[in-house]
Amino acid sequence: VVELACQVCEERFEAKRSTAKYCSERCKKRAQRGAGAKNAETREQETRSGLGSVAAATLIELQEAKRLQTPLGQAALALAHRLDMSQMDTGQAVASLAKQLQQTLEAATADAQLENDPVDEVRAARERKLRAVAG
Ligand SMILES: [Zn+2]
Numbered sequence: 746v747v748e749l750a751c752q753v754c755e756e757r758f759e760a761k762r763s764t765a766k767y768c769s770e771r772c773k774k775r776a777q778r779g780a781g782a783k784n785a786e787t788r789e790q791e792t793r794s795g796l797g798s799v800a801a802a803t804l805i806e807l808q809e810a811k812r813l814q815t816p817l818g819q820a821a822l823a824l825a826h827r828l829d830m831s832q833m834d835t836g837q838a839v840a841s842l843a844k845q846l847q848q849t850l851e852a853a854t855a856d857a858q859l860e861n862d863p864v865d866e867v868r869a870a871r872e873r874k875l876r877a878v879a880g
Pocket of ligand 1: 751752753754755767769772821841
């Protein structure tokens with residue numbers, strides 16, 4: 746019997762094997778759920794902050810490119826937010842906003858070193874959405 750610290754609650758516990766990680770089944774389950782629960786929490790925060798899908802995708806792309814705090818980055822975010830709220834605009838205004846956002850975002854992230862996979866996915870999702878609203 747060895748005394749170990751639980752990786753979840755940090756309580757010390759007596760384990761039969763030195764490879765044991767958790768004090769109880771409850772902590773083991775909590776650890777296994779950890780990753781999924783974290784994602785759900787992030788989604789919940791995004792929903793709570795009131796960002797629509799275009800603004801959320803734009804925010805992520807700007808953060809990944811480390812261009813969120815630039816004037817162009819902020820302009821792109823404002824445009825994205827406007828697009829999400831665009832029920833009040835005409836179809837033509839929305840199409841023009843979408844085009845403007847695309848150009849602003851391209852300019853904002855032009856010199857950034859983008860990591861391939863997650864950003865490409867976000868960009869693809871945004872472009873699908875922009876194409877949908879632009880017709
Ligand atoms: Zn524990």
